[in-house]
Amino acid sequence: KNQVEQSPQSLIILEGKNCTLQCNYTVSPFSNLRWYKQDTGRGPVSLTIMTFSENTKSNGRYTATLDADTKQSSLHITASQLSDSASYICVVSAQSGAQKLVFGQGTRLTINP
Amino acid sequence: DVKVTQSSRYLVKRTGEKVFLECVQDMDHENMFWYRQDPGLGLRLIYFSYDVKMKEKGDIPEGYSVSREKKERFSLILESASTNQTSMYLCASSVPQVGRTEAFFGQGTRLTVV
Numbered sequence: 001k002n003q004v005e006q007s008p009q010s011l012i013i014l015e016g017k018n019c020t021l022q023c024n025y026t027v028s029p030f031s032n033l034r035w036y037k038q039d040t041g042r043g044p045v046s047l048t049i050m051t052f053s054e055n056t057k058s059n060g061r062y063t064a065t066l067d068a069d070t071k072q073s074s075l076h077i078t079a080s081q082l083s084d085s086a087s088y089i090c091v092v093s094a095q096s097g098a099q100k101l102v103f104g105q106g107t108r109l110t111i112n113p
Numbered sequence: 114d115v116k117v118t119q120s121s122r123y124l125v126k127r128t129g130e131k132v133f134l135e136c137v138q139d140m141d142h143e144n145m146f147w148y149r150q151d152p153g154l155g156l157r158l159i160y161f162s163y164d165v166k167m168k169e170k171g172d173i174p175e176g177y178s179v180s181r182e183k184k185e186r187f188s189l190i191l192e193s194a195s196t197n198q199t200s201m202y203l204c205a206s207s208v209p210q211v212g213r214t215e216a217f218f219g220q221g222t223r224l225t226v227v
Binding site for chain 1 (some may be wrong): 117122146158203218220221223
């Protein structure tokens with residue numbers, strides 16, 4: 001069964017600190033993995049995309065890694081800001097005729113001043 | 114920028130009412146999706162459509178139906194709303210790109226059934 005599991009479920013850190021969110025998946029055949037950011041009351045917005053051949057991808061203070069062998073991804077946030085408070089959702093796309101997106105349950109990140 | 118617009122941000126409906134949630138995208142995307150999002154369960158796919166008048170059931174289609182008469186518009190219908198359908202509903206659209214497909218989401222509709 002295709003599954004995406006994220007950890008931790010929630011995380012609280014102080015402004016300026018770094019943090020890392022984890023994503024493990026069992027989706028086959030793998031096409032790509034995206035991290036989405038969802039602000040409260042809004043729809044998710046894509047942060048990064050990782051394909052099979054990519055190990056690391058950065059987008060400003062966000063850095064995503066992918067280990068296709070162990071089927072793990074991480075999202076590292078550097079020098080956190082209050083605006084980083086959101087849910088972060090890992091989404092894995094299966095390479096099939098009809099698009100299949102498998103969503104993780106998300107990590108709720110709270111940045112405190 | 115891709116824009117996916119959902120007709121309402123908040124809705125309150127009574128049990129047994131017929132409810133229409135509308136979604137419009139402006140980028141000529143073939144694929145459109147309806148998800149519901151509940152705490153602890155993440156996003157779950159209700160229905161998706163890959164072309165006009167084409168639809169396929171997702172993981173939790175029971176109690177819902179959809180309509181896609183035009184490429185840009187995808188409607189979710191609750192034939193007889195029930196309290197367990199209280200949720201956040203998210204519409205998304207995408208165009209298939211090998212290895213790079215991205216779903217663009219609307220702002221969500223928070224539906225409360227009383």
